[in-house]
Amino acid sequence: MVDRVSLYAAPTTVAEVEPIAEWLDSRIDADVAVRDRFLDVHRTEDLPERFAEARVADPHDPATGNTMLGIVRYEERALEDPEREGGVLYDGTQVQSALNAAVPAAESGLEHAHVALLDRAIGTWGDHDGRWHKRVAVLGQPAIVSVPGLYEAPAKPEAYYKEKQRHALLSGDSPPREVLENQVEGDFLIEDDPRTTEALCGYVLAAFHLLDTGEAFCDAEGCRLFDAHYQADLVDAQLREPEFCDAHAERYGR
Template sequence: MESVTLYRAPTTVTDADAIADWLDARIEATVSVRDRFLSLHGDPALAETFAKARVLSPYDRETGNTMLGIVRYEERALESPERAGGVIYDGLAIQRALHERIPESERSLDHLHVPLLDRVVGTWGDHDGRWHKRVNVLGQPAIVSVPGLYEAPAKPEQYYKEQQKHALLSGGAPPREVLENEVEGEFLVEDDPRTTDALKGYVLQACHYLDTGEPFCDEETCRLHNPHRQPGVVAAQLREPEFCPKHAERYRP
């Protein structure tokens, strides 16, 4: 791999340039940053792809709804991303569509593209017959979902209980401070100030996969680890050491 291009997610708190600097100190490849992928390449056909890639039910493999209203909604969401919320998209379908929009001269695996996405993406689990939200979808391009960081790894059990309790009592979601004070265990919430730092490892995973063919590391303290729960994300991405001994050797700054 000779170069890596990150794409910004301006409606999120993520600082793509800070991630690029961090990456640049750890890998040989040249790292660059461009503006939001969906703004650079968001043609009308892409809106239709997003409409078709909508997950309709967590237990239904079939996706998609190309009714005119939905396509119009997706067109607007490409232009003004703050509108797109609450929908999961088939990550592999989105990945294929974005691949077609990478300039032809830049599609080879020498040049990895990593759009930081302002959408939630998932992949279908053949083993359990349901969709799973993902923080990243590895490959070319490698999708890194900012809301996926908050939603894909499960929060502590108690978080969901508090949420239900508040819904019953007041009909609404509990304020963030309540959740943070009353729920034990660490987790990231929407617009978390630790977002940029936590996503560094997920971007590196994309580079690591392209270079070595290995998706993730089993060591729980390593930034290449892919935990299923939020406390695991905090341990892998935000605590010392940065890497397991093997990967510290490879990615020493």
């Protein structure tokens, strides 16, 4: 049973870790503590190379990794100055393994859950369709919750991509938020969305839930523990009432 949760901030994002910790603390029987960025608190010398090894080079190739000196140097700079990181997809399971190795032995037991909010895009390989899929979260120890994954992993309405392409053809850049929100019907989150913090709560709870119960995501659409593959479903699950399905409301409802 989990009796401690350490929740790590992602300071380069709009995600606010304290409200997430308060939300979690009010629903579980475990001590919840906020820590600074995981990659600062648990830094090991080989992390730059481990991140280089986890890089996805081709969306249709399961092989990962580029440990050329320039890439490793890039990862070193990204660790020191995370504002410089971006546009790279990493194998979430390899990143998780690297972070697991960085957790001190005294804190590595499953009774102490570590949940790292990361400012990096993570993915998992799909054997069923032969391509990489971006993910919001990779659960386990530690659990990784990708803030950019919240915007990028679940599919947006088709009209979103058409509007983005049309705007790019006309102006050469991405359309501003107000254009997307006005021109595209449907609910979805985009980069730096003010609803980010609230939307991440369910994924952080899912990280605790797996270690505490052995159960992964919930199959019930609309439950905070549902792993949505579409933005509309994510909005329903994380931002609308009721918070939980009947089974998880009994466990986590206030």
